[in-house]
Amino acid sequence: MKQAVVYVVDDDESVCRALSRLLRSVGLEAQTFPSARAFLDYTPTDRPACLVLDVRLPGPSGLDLQAALSRAGRDVPIVFLSGHGSVPTSVRAMKGGAVDFLEKPFNEQDLLDSVQHALQRSRAQRADRAERADLERRLETLTPREREVLTLVVAGMLNKQIADQLGSAEKTVKVHRGRVMDKMEADSVADLVRMTEKLAAPPTRR
Secondary structure, three states: OOOOEEEEEOOOHHHHHHHHHHHHHOOOEEEEEOOHHHHHOOOOOOOOEEEEEEOOOOOOOHHHHHHHHHHOOOOOOEEEEEOOOOHHHHHHHHHOOOOEEEEOOOOHHHHHHHHHHHHHHHHHHHHHHHHHHHHHHHHHOOOHHHHHHHHHHHOOOOHHHHHHHHOOOHHHHHHHHHHHHHHOOOOOHHHHHHHHHHHHOOOOOO
């Protein structure tokens, strides 16, 4: 399993140092950035990650950075920090998908709990993308006819009904159906239904 990283974006160098020490004290790697622009210019490595983000920053704000990441399809779980929190600001942050919104001075354990929650979300997102990529790979191995059979099988049709629909012999449909099950690595029709639902769902962003 790849080592997780926590990105800290805060223009206060002392806060960055304190957060880095806190995160490293529990075995987490921390990387700090002084502004939203500095983080946007950074190319992240491919591993579980989250962002501890100050709301007020020089230049683009923390909320601006959240919006920019969303537009870019960079789905990094965010824990917001604010020394000047307001209800509208926190509501906007949470509606934008933030994991948590903590006011300074914050309780260290509360922050660590929020970071762990954010990293769990990141790992789940990565697992979801990996599963989807694997299912897409399997789907690509199907012939056009096998894809037609797959669609009808998950719609709940029996072999005879599928044969009538496709103008094929029932025996031929059985062969196609067996190949679909093998290529998709499915143990049951319920597995196929779950797989097709997964493929039809909106993909998790990076």
